[in-house]
Amino acid sequence: MSFDTYKNISEVLKEYRITSTEGNYIIETEIAIREAFQEELEFCLREFAFAESEYAICETIIFPILKEVYRHYRDKFTLWSHKTIAYDEKLSGVPDYILAKRSPLGKEVFENPFFVAIEAKKDDFIKGWGQCLAEMVAIQKINGESRQQTIFGIVSNGEFWQFGKLKSNIFTKELKSYTISELERVLAAVNYIFRQCELELNSFAE
Template structure:
C-alpha cells in the first residue's frame, strides 16, 4: 500500500498496533526570519493563486519556510529532501512531500536515515494528510531500525501547520496548531522540531 492509501490516522494506529495520544509537546525556539523571506511569504499570500494548485502551495509557502530554517542546520549533517521516495515494504512506500534526513557519508546525493516528514494537506484535508504522514513516520522508524528514537511529522496546507511525533509504539499529536499568519511563532515551532532532529542525530 502506498502512504496515500491510509485515509486517516486511525487506520495507521490499528494496522501497526500503536497507541494514540494528544498533548502539547512543542516548545517554540525563537529563530530570526530574514526580511526577504517575510516579504516573499507576504507577497505569495497576497498575489499568488494558491487555492487551485497543490504545487503552488508547496513551492510558495511550505518549501520556502522549511528551507529557511534548514539553512541554520545543514552543517549539522542533515539534508532537506523534496519528493524523495521512502520505501520499507509493500505496505509502507511512497513519496513524502519533504523529508529531513541524515546526510550520508557518501555525499548529499544519497538518501539516508529520515527523521522528519512533511505532508501537504491536499484540498485542506488534514484527516487524510495525517493518515499519510503517520504511515510515513512508521516507515521511517522501521527503516532506521531504532524504534526508541523519536520521529516527527508535519501536515500543512501552507497556512495551518500541525505536528506529530512517534517513539516506540506511541504516536502523539500536538494539540496546538500553528499559523502562517503568526510567522514568528510558526518558525519557533518548526525550529523546535529541527533541533530535536539534531539531537536524534547526536544519538544515532
C-alpha cells in the same frame, strides 16, 4: 498499497498497533527571520491564488518555510523533496519533504530520515495525518525500531500547521495549531522540530 491509501490515523493505528495521544510538547524555539525571506513570503501570499493550485502551496509556502529553518542545520542534514522511500509494499511512496542525516558521501546519498512533512491536499487534515503517520512508521522501520528514535511529522495546507511525533508505539499529536498569520510562531515550532532532530542525531553519534 502506498502511503496515500491510508484514509485516516485510525487505519494506521490499528494496523501497526500504535497508541494515539495528544499533548503540548512543542517548545517554540525562536529563530532569526531574514528580511528577504519575509518579503518574498508576503509577496507570494498576496499574489498567488493558492486555492487553484496545490503545487503552489508546496512551492511557495511549505518548502520555503522548511528551507529557511534548514539553513541553520544544513551541516548535519539534507532536506529532500519528493524522495521515494519504501519499507515494504504497504509502507512505500513519496513524502513531500523529508529531513535526513547528511551523508559524508555527498548530498546525493540518502541516509537516516528524521521527519516528514506533507501537504494536506484539499485541506483534508484527516487523510493528511493518516498518510503522514504511515510515512513516520515507514521511517521508524527503515531506521530500525531498536534505536528508539523519535520520528516527527508535519501536516500543513500552507495556512494551518499541525505537528506530531512517533516514539516506539506511541503517537503524540501536538494540541496547539499554528497559522501562517503568526509566521514567527510557525518558524519557532518548525525550528523546535529541527532542533530535536539534531539532538536525536547527536545522541546516536555518541
